[in-house]
Each structure stands twice: as structure tokens, then as C-alpha cells.
Amino acid sequence: MKKKLVVLTGAGISAESGLKTFRDSDGLWEGYNVYDVATPEAWDRNPALVQQFYNERRKQVLEAVPNAAHLGLVALEDDFEVHVITQNIDDLHERAGSSDVTHLHGVITRSQSDLDPGLTYPIEGWEIKMGSFCELGTQLRPHVVWFGESVPMIHHAAQLCAGADVFILVGTSLAVYPAAGLVDYVPAGVPKYIIDPKIPELGRYKNIIKVEKSATEGVKEVLGLLRA
Template identity: 55%
Template sequence: MKKKLVVLTGAGISAESGIKTFRDSDGLWEGHNVNDVATPEGWHKNPALVLDFYNQRRKQLKEVQPNLGHQILAELENEFDVFIITQNVDDLHERAGSSNVLHLHGELLKVRSTKNPNYILDWQDDLNFGDFDENKNQLRPHIVWFGEEVPALEEALTLTQSADYFAVIGTSLNVYPAAGLIDFTTRETPIFYIDPKPIKIPNLRNPLEVIPMRATEGVAFMKEKLLNQMQ
């Protein structure tokens, strides 16, 4: 029976494919204040700006490719039951071949009704005013904005609690509730923490291996470590 590897990924793994993050030093997301494009207040204030912003992100996503970090995580399914919990809204994990991907913060290639959160559609092109659900309600990006509930959190907690190995890759561990998942691992679960600028994780009792590398290098290093432990 395969061991379960649960992986929490953040913007750092997608950044190596060319997708920028608002956690860059300027605090902006592609030149925009996050309050303008990633909050319910921003949507109500200027929905045209928000629609255009995500339309541009959708176009950008078509121009980038999964990197070696994404690919190795997919390859690890040969040896482990791999479950990826990602804070990223891109589809790079899926395009690399990962089978089990849970998006905490929504998906760029989906939209949903402004009135019915369970009305969700796959969406590849621009989203415009006048794009409605079946009841003539405007559609919006299927993104969990700041201040909104995280519907996938309960499933993420269940996965985390059942992990034989847990990995944190390319996330600042500053965005909650995602950053708190690490506290729900069982105490004996080994944790791999991959980040070029790792922070100190307070009150952690698990076996911890800090890998101060970018995602592409660190995931390859972690794979070797995991395979050696299986021998």
C-alpha cells in the first residue's frame, strides 16, 4: 500500500513558470493593489476592473507551462498517493499530470454565479458583463477573495490529518487559513519545507527537513530523500 504524501503549494512554485505573485516586494499583483482586484469590496466598487484583471490573468496562463517542480510532483504518484493542496489558482499542477489537486483559493479557469456559489462553470475565455447564470445573474471569477470563506478548507484539513508525509513548497506561510494546515499534521508526520527564504515555524513538534531552495530544485531534492527512506 502506498504512503500518502500531502503537498501544500504556494505562489513560489508557479513563479518559476513566469506567473507573478502579489507577495513580491512591491506588494502589488501584476501592478494592481490586491484590495482592488481580490476582495468583495473591489468587485462592488469596480467590477469592470476586476473582470479585466482576471481576463488578463487567464490569457497569461495560456502562455506559461508547468515547470520541473510541477512535473516531479506528478511523477511521485508512481511511488506515493500524492494529494496536492494548492493556494494557486492556475492549472499547472493538472497540466503536469497530477491527479489529485485541491484548489483552496479557487480556479482561474472557472467562473461562478454571483448569487449561487454552487453554480460553477469551466471558462477558458474572457468573462464579460452580460455573461449570466441560468437565472440571469452575473457570473464572476471563481476565486476566493480576501474576506471570503474557503469552501475547500474542511477537505484540506482531512487530507492533512491523514498524511504520512507532508510537504510545504513555495508558500510564505503568511496567508491563513492555508498556513495553519501544518498544525493539523499528526506529530510523527515528517515535514519537508521547501523555500529559498524559509521562516521559522513556531511550536512545531514534527520531524522537519528545511530545504532552502527554489521549488524546482527543492522538489527534486525531496524526491531523492523520500525514495531513500523507502529503501
């Protein structure tokens, strides 16, 4: 039986495919204040602006391609039962070939009902048009978890982490909760590979292996370590 390897990925892995995300330092995402485009209040205030913003981001996602880090995680499936948990809203893990991906914050290539977030739909092309409705008759919006909304997949993700035999964290600063708290569910004795150019202080965790490199270089190194 293969060991269970759980991977938590953040913005750093998508950045190497050319996808930008906001940074806590300035709160801007592609020049927009995140609270103007990534909250329920923003949607209520100016749905056309929010829709346009995510349509543009979706177009970027569809034009991007998976990088060596995404492909490296797929290669690990030869030796492990791999479960990817991602904070990213792109579908690059799926397009790379990962067979089990949990999206904590939704996925931009799907739409959802404005009334019932459980009603989601695939999107043809890159655009959700204003005036496109779900089966309940309300406007379709991006299938993305905004600031102030619950994270429905967090409990499933916590269960995966609690059952991990090996844990890898790639390209996240552990600054955004509740995702950052997932590391606390990983058993203390489990090896935890942390891949990021700037690894934060992780003094309270045990069995940490720091790999202070970019996602692509770091995944390559960890792949070699796990196969040694």
C-alpha cells in the same frame, strides 16, 4: 498500500512558470492594489475593472506551462498516494498531470455565479465578458476566493493533512491564513519537508526537514530523498 503524501503549494511553485502574485511587502499584484481587484467590495464598486484584471491573469495562466516542480510532484505518484493542496489559482498542477488537486482559493480557468458560488462553469478561452450570465441570471465572475470570503475547501484540506504519512510544503511563506494553519493538522511524528529559498522559523513543529532551494531544485532533492 501506498503511503499518503500530502503537498501544500504556494506562489513559489508557479513563479518558476512565470506567474506573478502579490507580495505582502507592498500589497501590489501586477501593479494593482489587491484591495482594488481581489475583494467583494472591489467587485461591487467596479466589476468591469475586476473582470478585466482576471481576464488578463487568465491569459497569462493559459500561456504558462508546468515546470519541473509540478512534474516532480506527478512523478511521486509512482510511489505514493499523492494529494496536492494548492493556494494558487492556476491550473498548472492539473496540466502537469497531478490526479488529485484541491484548490483552496478557486481556479481562474473557471467562472462562477455572482449569486451562488457553488455554480461554476468552464471558460472557453481566456475571457469572461461583462453581460455573460449564469443560469440564475446574474453576472459571471472568476471562480476565485477573494479577501474577506470564506475558504470552502479548507476543511477538506485539513482532513487530508491530518491523514498524511508524509508532508511536503513548496513555495509558501506560511503567512496567509487559513492555509498557513494546515501544517498544524499534520501529525507531529510525520516527516515534513519544507521547500523554499527563505524558510521561516518553524520552532513549534517537529520532524522538519528544511530544503532551502527553489521549487524546481527543492522538489528534485526531496524526490531523491524519498526514493533513497
